[in-house]
Each structure stands twice: as structure tokens, then as C-alpha cells.
Amino acid sequence: MLENNMTREKLWSNLTAPQLRELAESDATVLLPIGSTEQHGGHLPTGVDYFLADEVCRRTALLADPLPIVVAPPIWCGLAEHHMPFGGTLTLSLNTLHALLRDVCRSILRAGFRHILLVNGHGGNVTALNALVNELTSELSASLAVTSYFTAGSHVIARVLQTQQQIMHACEGETSMALAAFPELVRTAEMAQAVGPAISLQSEDSSPIYHSVPFDSIAPRGVAGDARAATGDKGEQLLDGCATALADLLRAGVWRNGQETS
Amino acid sequence: MLENNMTREKLWSNLTAPQLRELAESDATVLLPIGSTEQHGGHLPTGVDYFLADEVCRRTALLADPLPIVVAPPIWCGLAEHHMPFGGTLTLSLNTLHALLRDVCRSILRAGFRHILLVNGHGGNVTALNALVNELTSELSASLAVTSYFTAGSHVIARVLQTQQQIMHACEGETSMALAAFPELVRTAEMAQAVGPAISLQSEDSSPIYHSVPFDSIAPRGVAGDARAATGDKGEQLLDGCATALADLLRAGVWRNGQETS
Amino acid sequence: MLENNMTREKLWSNLTAPQLRELAESDATVLLPIGSTEQHGGHLPTGVDYFLADEVCRRTALLADPLPIVVAPPIWCGLAEHHMPFGGTLTLSLNTLHALLRDVCRSILRAGFRHILLVNGHGGNVTALNALVNELTSELSASLAVTSYFTAGSHVIARVLQTQQQIMHACEGETSMALAAFPELVRTAEMAQAVGPAISLQSEDSSPIYHSVPFDSIAPRGVAGDARAATGDKGEQLLDGCATALADLLRAGVWRNGQETS
Amino acid sequence: MLENNMTREKLWSNLTAPQLRELAESDATVLLPIGSTEQHGGHLPTGVDYFLADEVCRRTALLADPLPIVVAPPIWCGLAEHHMPFGGTLTLSLNTLHALLRDVCRSILRAGFRHILLVNGHGGNVTALNALVNELTSELSASLAVTSYFTAGSHVIARVLQTQQQIMHACEGETSMALAAFPELVRTAEMAQAVGPAISLQSEDSSPIYHSVPFDSIAPRGVAGDARAATGDKGEQLLDGCATALADLLRAGVWRNGQETS
């Protein structure tokens, strides 16, 4: 993953308390990456979702310069009940995720920061994070927002990928980004079998009914999409594209526009 | 609202316990309407969102005949923090909504029913209900699903309405349905002022960032869309169209298709 | 149920937010009906307890005129564990009921109202509601009170009924009121079998020991009392009598007198 | 307090684990005294309510012989928010009392006992304990019951007392029992001022409205009733009368009769 002198100075855990106090005084935005530790087929490591959320945040912090930004350590466990039958998967209850985000965000606010953006990397977290941002905004009287890096960069994703329009699961997209950011963790020998049904996160033609579906019932190999089409070059474009989109949003002031509920 | 001999026999509260035991034995589906009690401008009553969810469920129960269906009493309080500044608004915390749905759904299951479909009528509930359906499916080991009537009937909504493509808030759509279902509760004299910005629930051009926006900051009159274009005839088409769409989904077996998380 | 131009203007859900803001400014009292959805023998609908609490509140609001009063939507689920074996019954845990009342009452207070009276229609809620009013008064620093309509009107009940002194369950009293308020929902053909043991809510000769008794162990048909003696005329007298008693209490200022704990 | 070789063998804390295992095998009933630590005027110690619940339990255990009985240590803190303004008072929230009773009762059941009777000595606990017994019966699938010693012995109380019909607060009744059971803790010099309004726990003529009343607003000295009429002899009659009534109930099988909810 991106780890050099420049990113180093963007990561909360790598900074000293005096440095963080200064950043808070300069009204830096805190990016809080959140993903999941869950099965991603036979070719990708279980940490993919939080690795990529973290990676996009690191790149965003550099690209958004000179906007002051701090990247908090990644929340590596999300909502993954639907992947539990595969093994290798960790999951939280909604209540625990709520409590964890409440305490972490409250601490960030007590440290003097005033703007927190959760950057999500796991499809299964999306709906819960939107609901929790509403709750936490009210509970903490704070300026919170959430995005998923694959939503922020949906245009570049649609342009770069060849076998799919958006991120699925252990697919052309995630595998490409893994090949770009941590190639040593991709089991390339397993990629030939890494094919599954196309399952969209927010498809336009989907049924209007929402219910919980065990992932193994629709994708027995744990893969949605076609990882065989993945390349590191595509991954690099995706990561940079998503980070650029996010940096643009931060520059535009993400709290000034947005999707409202009615 | 729809209240005759036929609908009467579809409403849980109107039925006797022996009748409900029989319906459970016939594997009837329970529709659980959920809405909100919240400001809807100067022309609509605060109960609109749950009135309409309830109305669509009553119509669906008739249209889906001979599928056995029971309509539970409507949950009339949802998540409406963003409307609190207007007054007249009631809201639950996410935890309380979770607990309430858990106890009501558990009771329905203990009464012998095996399929529950939440039918939502409030935009501000959508994301939380998806997240809660995931939790409750796991907590109760049950077959739960959720839809919003305006998502189920999105095609008819787009066709019937003239000033908007989908339901907004106290808008052409909601006002039309109110004029059709409970005209005596619409303050028609106030409709001339019932205009506000277009705020879509799931707009395609919206920012990828989600954050909580107080409704009064974007729509000072409490209205999104243009109620002046509302007519009872449009409302009748909308209600029937949404109910027909829902009945079709029930006949197709809503738990057999669906939008998955990855 | 009572539904005309006059009651319409007393129901929270039917009012607009601007109207509710005005009522709050005039220091209107909010009546919050609470009942249960539970088995009531073979002749009465499961919603009886909340239908009647709601009905008494609507009548009270008219009779108390010109005192400003708003009737909130009825809480239709209470504590009914002891009726669960009959089927058709919904129940909350004490914690969930606590949370629900806390959020609803807090919302009412935030909407500017200062006095809330819970009006109960279910015997199984009585003891819990007293305890919760104590808790909520302290938690919300608010002026809350609770009554059961059958306690407020106990004198008229004792006078009107012939086979019992007070309200039992699916009995002469409840059946009479159902015949008065929603006769179309009473299965009169089943009334001949609607007889059970006399079980008093607050009997003077009862054992000083309190424990939870499954209702089916003492009343296998789900009825306590004798519904055969019910008539719509008695029901009308009961409903008006209870509403008049409640209106008198409101005029006298219910928060100025009361039953204290020591 | 009653403390001799015979009572000693009835108290859980005084017994060894092997003795308690034997008692569980003989299906002994566990009496769990519960009271309050709260202001009782200038003449009585703050522990009166739990001292007396404990004392009645000790006497009951002897009088019920040869029924096997164990008296658990007294729960000395209850619901006393309404006495907090006087100082010297401890109180629990309803949630904490629920959790405490759940854990203690579950432990008693795990120790092999099958019947638990809560014996209450504090008016402010009555309504909550009834509600909690309902919850705990369902949560623990256990045989629980609750009584207040002054309800069990209401007939003897009405007969013995001269200035009141039942127990009030720091009154003729409680002061008499204190003079009988722990005279060294009564400040007799203060008794001349220990007079206050008559406040009944379950008065027949009280308002049907229940709301929380700060005790200092109705009884500025913290006394309800007239302690000047108290004597140790009356106290002895009361304690023995209540314990005899309770022993009779235990012999009759308290779980076989009872006050039901409908």
C-alpha cells in the first residue's frame, strides 16, 4: 500500500499528539476508512474491502493537498453476516457498529476536529452507514458524512472496467485494485476460477424488494463478476480515479451539497 | 380510506384471534405498513406517510386476491429528525425503531405467520429499514423483506405525474394521493403556496456524499415539489398503480428475487 | 368510530404542522391513547383495546371543549404476553414499550406541548404504565400522567353493567362498547359462546400475591365475563360516561390531584 | 432484628453452600426481601423499608415451619426518586432494578431453587415490581411472585392501627414496627414532630389519574400519617400479623391463586 514520507504525515496513528493538535486547529478533515474482513473468493485476501478504503483515503489525502486531511486507522470489521457461511469472515451487529462509530467519532471531535468523512469500501455497509450518519449527526451534534469510494468514483469505474459497470465482489474491479495496491497478496493461480454471477450494488433493473440474501446462495464460489479480466493497470486507474473524485468533492466542500432524505 | 366489507377482512386489528390462526395456517403474508407522523407543509395532514402506506397495503390485499394477506396496524412513527424544526413531527431513534420492529415481527412469527413484508411510505425510513431488515433476518431467523410503495410503483409514478418523476415530499404525488384517499383532510386553500425545490429520493445526479440535512434548510415551507399540479384522479391512478405493482410482486414471490448486498 | 368534522380537528395525524404549532402555543393537552392488539374471544376483533382507548379520547376531546386538546395516534401494541398462546396477539417487552413512550413523549415535548396524558385501554398495561410514567417524568423532566379510561369512568361502568361491576375482558362491557362504536366488527353469532370466569382487574377480595398467569389457563375461550349481556345502548352510555369523566378530570387539572407513591 | 439460632438457619448468607444445595433439593421457597434506603422523617432511619421487609421474611420463615424456606439478603435500594429532594436517599432506575432482579433470580434458579417470592416493603416499588415480575416470568421461564408485606397483612394493619387504616410513610405503622424490631434506631425525641398528611397507597377515593409527585411537595417533613400514635406493642402485633398472613399464603401455595391481568 501507499506508504511513503508524504502519506506517513497524513495518517493519524503515525502522527504525534502535538501534530494532531495542530491539524485540528487548522480545521483538517478526518477521513475514517471503513471496510470489512470477509471472504473474497479463493484469490483475494479477506481484508480487501478495508485495504482498498484505506488506500483510497491515503491517495485522496495526497491529491487534495493543500487541504489539511488526516486519515484515521481503518475500521476493519463491518456488516458481513451474509458472508459468514464461507468462513474467514468477521461481522458486527448493527448496535456494535453504531457504538463503535459513536465512540470513535466522539473522540475525534473531542480532539478538536470538526469534520469527519467516513469512506466506505464494503457494499454491505452502505445502507447501515447512511442510517448511522443520521443518528450520529443528531447524537453528537456534529458534521458527519459518508461516501463509498466506488460511488464517488462511479464514473471512472464505468469507464475503466470491461466486464462490469461498477464494483461487484472479488470482481474485475476489486481484483484489479488489489493487483495495483498489494499484488503480493493476490493468489493469481486462483484467478482462473474467480467468476460468478453479475450482482450489482444499486442496479436499475433490480426488484424494488429488499431482503437479506446469503451470498453463498447466489454465488457459491464467493465471487460476483469476473476477476479474470483484472489487471494492475486498470487497478491503478481505478484507485487514482476514485481518489481524485473524492479529493474534488472535498475541495468542493462535501457538506455543502448532498443527497437529502425527504 | 378504503374501508368496506372486503378490506375489513384483511386488517389484523379487525380480525378475531381464531380468524388470524386460520390465516397463519394458510401461510398468509403479513404486510406491515410503516410511515411517519411529520410536517407536510400547510396543506397536508402530518399523518400522510403512514396513511398512504396503509392505504396501499389495503388495496394490495384486495388486488392480490386470492393470495392470503393480512395487513397489520400501521407503524405511525419513523425517523423524522430532519423535520423536527417544523413542529408537529414525531420521531424515533434508530434503536427504538429496531426494538419496536423486533418485538412486532417476533409476535407475528409467534402467531404462526412465516412471511412479513414491511411496506414503507416515508423516504427518511428507507435506508434504516434496509439495514434493520438485515439485522432482524439474522436475529429472528425469519423471512422478512421491505419495500417502499413508491419504489414498487415507480414506473406508474413516472408516467402519471407531470411536474416530477417520482415522489418528493408534500408534492404533486403525495397531494394527489391524499386528494384521492382522504380529501377531507387536504387544506386545498393552502395548495397555492405548496411549492418547493425538487428534491429526489434517489436522484441520479446527486452527490455521492450522504449527510443529514435539516429539511428546513433546503425547503423552508416544508414542501419539495409542486403540489399545485395535484388532482384526485392522478392520486387514484397512483394508489392503484402502486398496489397493483405490489400485488404482482407478491404473486411473483417477493422473497425469490431481490436486491442483494455484496 | 367517531369521525366527523369536529373530531377530525382534534387528531394529531389529521392536523397540519402549522395547526399543531398553534395548539402547542395555546398549551393544549396531548392525549396519547394506548391499548393492545390481542385476542378477545371469537366475537371481538383483536384491536378492541386500542380502538376503545382511541374512541374515548376522541369523545373526550369534544366534550372537554373549549379546553384545547390533541389526540395522538394510538399505540396499538402493549404488554400481552399472557395472551400469546391464543394466537393473533402482538406484544412488546417492557424495555421496548419504555423506549417507544420515551421517544414519542420527547417528540411531543419538542413540538412545544407541555402536558401529556396517556389514556390506557388494556388491563395488562396498567402496572407497567404507572412505573414508566415515574421513569419518564424523571428522564424527560416533564409533566406526564396516565389513566385507564375504565378507571376514570368506574362509577358509570358499575352503574350501567348488569353482570359485572367493572371491565373484564371481551366481556359485557367491552362488547357493549364495541357494539356502539364499531358494530360491523363484532361477530354477533359468536356472542352466545362468549362467556368466561369473572376476573376483576382490581378486585377487593383478590390474593395479595401478584404473579403472571397465562390467560388461557383461567379462561380457555379467551373471555372473562359474560358478553351475552352486551348491548349497543349500554356501550354508548359507557363510552360517553368514561369520556365525560375524563373531560371533567382535564377541566379540574389532572396534574393538580393524584395518587401518590410513598 | 430477629437473630437467633432458628432464624440463622433460614438466611441464605448465613448458610453454607452444601446446606443450600440440600434446601434446593427439598424444593424450598426463596423469599427475596426488597425495600428502599430513603428518608423517613427525622425519627426513623433511612433503612426502615428494607429492615421491615427483611424482618417480616425472617418471622415468616419461622412461622411457616416445617415448610422449607430460605431468606435471601435484602435488596436495600429501590425506586425512590420522589424522595431524593430530602437527601439521605438512594434510588435505582427501572432498568437497573430490572437487571439486578434478573441476575439475582437467575442465580437462585441456577442454584436449584424453583420458587421465588419477592417480599416488598416500599410503596414506591409496588407498581414496578408487578410489571417486572411479568417480564421476569417470561424472560426466565420461572415461577416468580411478588407481594408487599403490608398488603399480605392488610387486615391486621387495619385492626391494630388507630390513626390510619393502612401503612403510609414514617407513620404510626412503620414507627410502631421500628419500635418493636429495632428500637435503638428510633429517635423518639423527634416523634412529636412526626406528623404529616394522610397519603394512602391504594386509597379508594383517590383520583384515577396517576402521575409522579415529589414527596416534599405534599409532605414537607417527609412524613405521611401520625407517628405519635406509635407503640412497640402495636409494632409487634403488626409484624407477627403480617408474617402470619404470609406464612398462611405460603402454606396455601401462593402460586395457585392470584390477581391476574386481563
Place this chain on the structure above:
Amino acid sequence: MLENNMTREKLWSNLTAPQLRELAESDATVLLPIGSTEQHGGHLPTGVDYFLADEVCRRTALLADPLPIVVAPPIWCGLAEHHMPFGGTLTLSLNTLHALLRDVCRSILRAGFRHILLVNGHGGNVTALNALVNELTSELSASLAVTSYFTAGSHVIARVLQTQQQIMHACEGETSMALAAFPELVRTAEMAQAVGPAISLQSEDSSPIYHSVPFDSIAPRGVAGDARAATGDKGEQLLDGCATALADLLRAGVWRNGQETS
């Protein structure tokens, strides 16, 4: 146990509210004894741990004179899951203990006191009480501290005992103190068998790994140490020694020194 005119005036439950208000005004320290009700072999009563915590507090209150001190009623149930297999044992969950201490401490603070010292008598509570003191200090913004009487008096314990260096369980130490404080509750005939392995609470040579060990797996008789060496004389020295140590700490101002976390 120590019960005379002097101790009487040190016990919260024995004092009147006006007396407690005065003590609060004089900034008295509140000692809150906490122990456990759990098996202690065949020779000791199950209440030993809270009896001794209470006893040491009573003696401390006298020895610390003229420092103003109040002893709250003892919390007689702690964390004893590891003793449950023996029967006769009561235990709380950590959450319940947290809630109970929160409510009791908050009440003490509301009564005007500003310093609370928990005095523990049960090894199984130690680690949880330290953690809870941290939480409660933050939650209540209060001055709380905790000690175990056997830690405060560790030097005298090491000097007096012959077969062990510190308190174990139902051992030479606890049995000696029981013989001194409540000899009538010791089954002396059982003492000959009251021998078990040496299990230290804070041994220097123990493994650095902490895990939960069922007590019956290491001490089948429920005894750790050798009760045969116990005498009432040793017990008197221990109780006075621990109380003297505690009184010295109170005089020195326990909140001014202490063991910190880093």
C-alpha cells in the same frame, strides 16, 4: 458483627435523612462495602465476603475518628460465575454490576457527598472494580476510588497468618476473621476438611496469561488454603490491622496518591 452505639452512628441505613444531610455538609467520606454471596466450603457461610467487607468498614469508621465517615449498606452480590457449579452462589453480569454501582454512586453524590471509596472483600471483583471505577469517574465526573481490604492490610495479613501469605478463599485468613466477627456462623466441625490448594490472588510467580478458571476444577472442596490453622485471635488481629491500614489511608487522603494506569 460490630454493632454498638458508636458504629450505629456510622451506618447510612441507621441514620436519618437530616443526619445524613449534615454529614454530607461536613464532607464525610462514604465507604461502600462490596463482596459476594458465594460458596465458601462446608465450614463458612456464603455471605463471608460481604460480611467481612462490611465489618472492616465499620471498624475503619471508628478508627478513623474524627474523620467524618458513613458506611453504606453492603453490596452483597458481585462477580462469582466461577463459583456457580458449587450451588449456593449468586452472581451478577458485569453490565448489571456497572449499572448498580452507577445508580448507587449517583444517588450518594446527589445526596451531597463528594467522596466515595468502594471497599471490596471478594477477589473475583478486583479487576472489574478497577475498570468500573475508571468508567464511573468519567460518567459521573466524581471522585471515586476502590480498594480491597486485604490489599490495604496486606502487610498485617502476611505477618499474622502462618500457612499463607495473603488471603485465599475460605482459608486460614477468612476463617480466622469469621471466627472473630461471627463465630456462631462457622461450622467448626467442618473445619478439619477445609483444606485446598494454595491459590494466590496476585502471586508473583503466576503465569502472565489471564483466563477464567472454574473454581471447582482447581479446588473441588471449594477451599483454597488451610482453614485448620484459623483462630479467632488471628482474625481479630487481621480485622483490626486491615481497618487500621484503611483508616491511615483515609487520613492520608486516598485520592491524593494512588496506582495509575499508563
Place this chain on the structure above:
Amino acid sequence: MLENNMTREKLWSNLTAPQLRELAESDATVLLPIGSTEQHGGHLPTGVDYFLADEVCRRTALLADPLPIVVAPPIWCGLAEHHMPFGGTLTLSLNTLHALLRDVCRSILRAGFRHILLVNGHGGNVTALNALVNELTSELSASLAVTSYFTAGSHVIARVLQTQQQIMHACEGETSMALAAFPELVRTAEMAQAVGPAISLQSEDSSPIYHSVPFDSIAPRGVAGDARAATGDKGEQLLDGCATALADLLRAGVWRNGQETS
């Protein structure tokens, strides 16, 4: 940090689900590192405590070979309320930490693993983790244990360090290990000022009283001990020594010996 082909195959997040299923079948032990993100003076990054817990786990996994071991991602937030005044610090409530550990450990068990060892790197977590291991063992019926790496390796720490006997805070020990494991994150220019009072975690001469002490009140610079004596060579010895000690404990079977509560 240690990151090569060998450690890579020991990290849960880096492994695929099929690999983790195999490890579960071979009864691998899961090490769960837990630390804190908190101020560590002006010379160390805020992540030190979790960096070091993670580092020791990685080394242990290699040294314990061929014992099968998996290292879970580090829990980077612990209990750090006492460091909040310095800024740059994140903290959880005890309840949230409990919920987080419960969900993560339950997931690990559901993934088929049977032994979990929490490896702690933060003094402020010690007492809470012991208490939580007791709770979780009972809640999950599982084999859990906890150690702190500085307790496991206390002998090597005492031998290697020159100005202190054990780990303090941002001290000779932590700074040395930081210089060994992540030298690029140490602000060496700040080390000259990195001196503070000696504060031991488990000092022998400390007061027996435990209370919460804000760290800034005793160490205004946020440092306890003398970081000037730190060297990378000492750090390497410490890390290897602690990991070796932990590997030895794992080989000996950490669940077979241990420190018990009585």
C-alpha cells in the same frame, strides 16, 4: 513492521477464506492484538501501543512455528480516557469495547477457530480486559485468554532496560521498540525532552487504592520514564524477548495454567 512472505501467511486479513478454513480445521490459535491510539509525547506516534502489540504477535507467530497461528487485525482503540486532555487520542467506553470484543470473538468462533488469545499493548486496558475475558468466556462458552506482551516478557524487559524495570509510557522501552520496528515514525529530535516521572504499571510499593488519574496531572509532557536511553538495539531485544516468551507460553498451552480469581 515485520512484513515478509512468512508473516504474510500468518495475518488473517492477508489470507483467503479457504486458507482460513484450513487453519481453523488444524485448530490454529488466533492472536488478537489490542492496543490504543493515544498521545505518546512529542516523539512517538499515537499508534505505538497497537503497533507494538501487532508487531509482537507477528513475531510470535513465526517463532511458535510449527504451531498453527493466525494474527487477527489489531484493535486500535482501547480505553484512554486519562489521555484525552492531550489531544490526538481516541477512546472507547467499556460497554463499546465489550460489544466489539464480543462480536469479533464470536465471529472467530463461528469461523471454526476454538482458541483466542488477546495480546494487549496498552497499560490502560489491562484491568478491563481481564474483567471482559471473564464475561466473554461465560457469554460465548469459549476458550479465551488475555496477556499483555510486556507481562509475558517482563523478565527480558527488566534485563534489557537501564533506566526502568518495566514498560512505562513513551519511555525507554516503548521508544526502543519503536526505533526497532518503525524508526521512520520516531521524531528523534524530540527525544531529548521525552522525560517524565517513573510510573509503574504494577509497582510493588504503590498505594493499595485504585482511582482514575488524568495522565496530564502527573506527567505534563505525556511521558513516563526516560526515552533518552532508548536504542533500536534494545528494542530488538525486547520485541524478540517478548515474542519468544509468548511463543513459549503458546507451546506450553496457555489455557492449561493461569492466574485464577478466588
